[in-house]
Amino acid sequence: MTPLPDGNPRLPEHINNPPQNALLEFGSLVAMVGLVMAGLTLLLVLLAGLLAPHIPFRWEAAAVSDLPLEAPWPQADAALNQLADELMASMDPPPAIPVQVRLLDMQTPNAFATLGGHVLITRGLLETITSENGLAMVLAHEIGHIQHRDPIAVLSRSAVIGLLWAAVTGGDNFAMQTLFGQSGGLTALSFNRDMERRADQYALDMLVAHYGHAQGADEFFLSIVADHETGSWQTLFQSHPLTRERIKALQQALPAQGEEELRPLAPALRELTRQDSPEEH
Amino acid sequence: MMLPYELIILLTLLLLGYVFGRLAERRHYRSIQAREDQYRQLLVLAERHLPPEYVTGHESCLVMGNVVVSVDYFKMMIAALRNLVGGSIGAFESLLDRARREAILRMQEQASALGAGVVFNVKLETCRVSGDASRGVGSVEVMAYGTALYPRANASR
Numbered sequence: 001m002t003p004l005p006d007g008n009p010r011l012p013e014h015i016n017n018p019p020q021n022a023l024l025e026f027g028s029l030v031a032m033v034g035l036v037m038a039g040l041t042l043l044l045v046l047l048a049g050l051l052a053p054h055i056p057f058r059w060e061a062a063a064v065s066d067l068p069l070e071a072p073w074p075q076a077d078a079a080l081n082q083l084a085d086e087l088m089a090s091m092d093p094p095p096a097i098p099v100q101v102r103l104l105d106m107q108t109p110n111a112f113a114t115l116g117g118h119v120l121i122t123r124g125l126l127e128t129i130t131s132e133n134g135l136a137m138v139l140a141h142e143i144g145h146i147q148h149r150d151p152i153a154v155l156s157r158s159a160v161i162g163l164l165w166a167a168v169t170g171g172d173n174f175a176m177q178t179l180f181g182q183s184g185g186l187t188a189l190s191f192n193r194d195m196e197r198r199a200d201q202y203a204l205d206m207l208v209a210h211y212g213h214a215q216g217a218d219e220f221f222l223s224i225v226a227d228h229e230t231g232s233w234q235t236l237f238q239s240h241p242l243t244r245e246r247i248k249a250l251q252q253a254l255p256a257q258g259e260e261e262l263r264p265l266a267p268a269l270r271e272l273t274r275q276d277s278p279e280e281h
Numbered sequence: 282m283m284l285p286y287e288l289i290i291l292l293t294l295l296l297l298g299y300v301f302g303r304l305a306e307r308r309h310y311r312s313i314q315a316r317e318d319q320y321r322q323l324l325v326l327a328e329r330h331l332p333p334e335y336v337t338g339h340e341s342c343l344v345m346g347n348v349v350v351s352v353d354y355f356k357m358m359i360a361a362l363r364n365l366v367g368g369s370i371g372a373f374e375s376l377l378d379r380a381r382r383e384a385i386l387r388m389q390e391q392a393s394a395l396g397a398g399v400v401f402n403v404k405l406e407t408c409r410v411s412g413d414a415s416r417g418v419g420s421v422e423v424m425a426y427g428t429a430l431y432p433r434a435n436a437s438r
Contacts, residue, residue, distance in 0.1 A: 029362035
């Protein structure tokens, strides 16, 4: 046995504790992972947008079946559905996907197109509208979303992105989700700029096909902009942030001269509008 | 525009973890180096076989030093990111380096209390004691133990 040493040696520090700049390491890691994630997200968004419209509509319809929401005004629903059917029938060729309209008892003026060819319109929206033409524009716009398969495209987009985030962040890692999940918020279930523009154009074409003109198409948008000046409808503006831009585009598409005849709303709808129920305000 | 509060909270936690973690690490390394100098003469050896002169003239006793360290938020984040791209996690290396050396120092303190001049057959054990691996947080125990040899009280016997 060798003799014992005189003392414990003083070993160099850097062997087991290499010098490092943790902040720099953190920054480069975030940049690297962020870049790859952004690239993958972009790719998935593009793929989802390209592929989703090719999902057969009957699969989509089978997945959502019937609307669980109650129908507070069956007669108004019937009138809305009739208007939607007339609008669609005026197109040549008529759109392939059937649409069902439902009036919701909500005060916030809004309209949604959702999966399964369902269009939801709030009572609040009905109250901002005075003519059938204004309502037809809203309906035609949502029909446009449905014919373009926008709801399923949006759902596919957020589903694949959600899957990507979950795979990378490990599902329940709060820190990672917060760090990278913020950009995931951009993928909320809303239609993007191009989808809105395309649906607007589709709706204008539909109005012209049905009425012979697009007069009154901007009624709903003008009304919500006017209401927005008073500070309400924040929520609506968050889901439709491009209203002003859209009004401008719409007005350029409207007939330049002359007041075309606007049709009145169907009676079942008129009795729910602002003029006929002033006591609710 | 709505402020991303979660992100702000996260960045604050990261900054706190970084600043305090760094300060604590520097202070700890200074303390470790000072105490290692203090125990320079109290030998720590991995050797299993005792020299013959120790067998007759010395008592032996188990000594151990134990440390539990926790990961801070900043280290946790770096490790989580490293998990994606691979590579060594330097932040954990320095943490465990400190833990091992601290454990050995505590073992030496026990040995020193016995009046020992040498600890033979030193071994280190590491074990996670709390936390959830999937969330990246947790505490690690590092234990050093060995056989301390100190002169018999009645060495002339």
